[in-house]
Amino acid sequence: MSTSNLGTLRSTPRSKNDSTLTTSDPTDVYKFRLTGTSNINLSLNEISSGDDADLRLYRDSNRNGRLDIRNGVVLDEEIASSVNSSNLDDAINVQANAGTYFARVERYAPGSSGTVTYDLDLSATSPSPTTSPSNLLPKEFTVGDAGTVVRDQTYSDAVGDSDTADVYSFRLSRNHRLNSIDLSGLSDDADIRVIQDRNRNRIVDAGEVIASSTNGGNSMDSISAGQLRTGVNYFLQVYQYSGNTDYQLTFDVA
Numbered sequence: 001m002s003t004s005n006l007g008t009l010r011s012t013p014r015s016k017n018d019s020t021l022t023t024s025d026p027t028d029v030y031k032f033r034l035t036g037t038s039n040i041n042l043s044l045n046e047i048s049s050g051d052d053a054d055l056r057l058y059r060d061s062n063r064n065g066r067l068d069i070r071n072g073v074v075l076d077e078e079i080a081s082s083v084n085s086s087n088l089d090d091a092i093n094v095q096a097n098a099g100t101y102f103a104r105v106e107r108y109a110p111g112s113s114g115t116v117t118y119d120l121d122l123s124a125t126s127p128s129p130t131t132s133p134s135n136l137l138p139k140e141f142t143v144g145d146a147g148t149v150v151r152d153q154t155y156s157d158a159v160g161d162s163d164t165a166d167v168y169s170f171r172l173s174r175n176h177r178l179n180s181i182d183l184s185g186l187s188d189d190a191d192i193r194v195i196q197d198r199n200r201n202r203i204v205d206a207g208e209v210i211a212s213s214t215n216g217g218n219s220m221d222s223i224s225a226g227q228l229r230t231g232v233n234y235f236l237q238v239y240q241y242s243g244n245t246d247y248q249l250t251f252d253v254a
């Protein structure tokens with residue numbers, strides 16, 4: 001098990017690209033610190049084809065600066081996990097207090113053949129109620145037919161302190177016109193934005209936010225698709241602004 005100490009995690013993302021897990025060294029641990037309450041954002045992506053890795057987040061609950069493991073069992077408190085199958089991305093977005101944390105990437109043996117490679121992105125952004133949304137772009141949901149929106153599609157999910165953001169990957173179809181993307185069914189304030197990851201680093205860089213809707217309270221949010229183009233890969237992010245709320249996200253096709 002290798003442990004990397006990242007020091008204090010801040011809003012500028014840290015990326016650990018082309019990292020490897022092997023049958024003899026199947027876990028990597030990334031230690032970091034938060035200086036105040038923050039949203040921890042973790043994105044495990046670019047997992048090698050035919051393989052599976054998973055992501056877990058622990059708090060150094062006994063404050064000894066180490067991830068304590070006895071007989072293969074982690075003794076520090078697990079505060080979140082993401083265990084999607086095959087080489088789908090795994091993501092964690094959770095609000096957490098000041099302290100020391102460990103992100104652990106594990107090779108999932110039954111779903112892997114030999115060495116697994118992956119990219120891990122990490123950041124800590126401003127929490128509600130001064131929210132700056134996660135700046136990482138895991139593909140948590142792929143909309144429509146392999147990412148192309150060809151019919152009306154509605155997703156029911158939630159954002160809040162324990163899951164501060166959801167990311168949907170989508171493209172426009174040449175044959176089916178997308179009218180708008182609508183966020184409704186809110187009991188508290190969530191917002192949406194469309195991101196074009198021009199440099200394909202799976203991070204929201206300056207100039208990559210194409211559109212957003214940030215209405216207050218539990219008002220609906222909506223982004224017109226008129227400004228989006230075919231042949232481009234977009235990300236739609238739903239994120240907590242304040243409180244915890246269920247939502248319905250609709251891709252409305254003409």
Ligand SMILES: [Ca+2]
Nearest residue numbers: 060064066068
């Ligand atoms: Ca510990």
Ligand SMILES: [Ca+2]
Nearest residue numbers: 053054083084
């Ligand atoms: Ca996985």
Ligand SMILES: [Ca+2]
Nearest residue numbers: 197201203205
């Ligand atoms: Ca980018």
Ligand SMILES: [Ca+2]
Nearest residue numbers: 190191214215
């Ligand atoms: Ca809103």
